[in-house]
Amino acid sequence: MSQNADNSKTYLVFFGDYERPSSVVVRDLSLYVLEPNEALFEWVVVDDDRDISNYKRVGNSVVYDPPVFYPPVKQDVDGMLTAIWDDPLWTAYPEFRSARLQVALMKGALLEYLRSNQGYRIVEAWADLKLTMPQLVVDLVEAKAELFNVPLLPPSNP
Secondary structure, eight states, X not given: OOBXXXXXXXXXXXXXXXXXXXXXXXXXXXXXXXXXXXXXXXXXXXXXXXXXXXXXXXXXXXXXXXXXXXXXXXXXXXXXXXXXXXXXXXXXXXXXXXXXXHHHTTHHHHHHHHHTTOHHHHHHHHHHHGGGSOHHHHHHHHHHHHHTTOOOSOOOOO
C-alpha cells in the first residue's frame, strides 16, 4: 500500500466486467470522480510484485493471482516406443508381436519429421501403417503417443 502526504493512495483501475486491471493510478478519492464503468480498488502489493496483470478482481476485492505457466511438453519418441515395447499387451496377444516391430521401426522417421517440423507426414504415415494392425495395437500406440506428446493423429478442432 502506498500512501502520500496528500492522502493519495495507489489504486488498480478496472473497467466494466474486466477481471484484470487496465492501469494504476495514485489518487485522493475525496477529490476524484469515477468515469462510467470504472472501479478503483486500493492496491496492496504482494511479494513485491508490481505487475498489475498478476492481480485479479473477485467480486468487490482484489486478489493476487499470477497466471501459472506450464513448460511446453517435450515430444518423447524414445519414451513412447519404450512404453509400447514394454506393454503387457504383447504377452497377452503374442500373435500381435510383428506389429510391435513395425512400430519400433518408426523411430527414425518420427525423429526426422519432428526435427524438420513435418508433423503432417507422421500423421499420414501412421494412418497408412495402422491399416495393417489389430485395433488393440492401434489403441495402445495412439494412447502412448498422446501420453508422450508424439503427434500421430491430426489435431482435433476445438
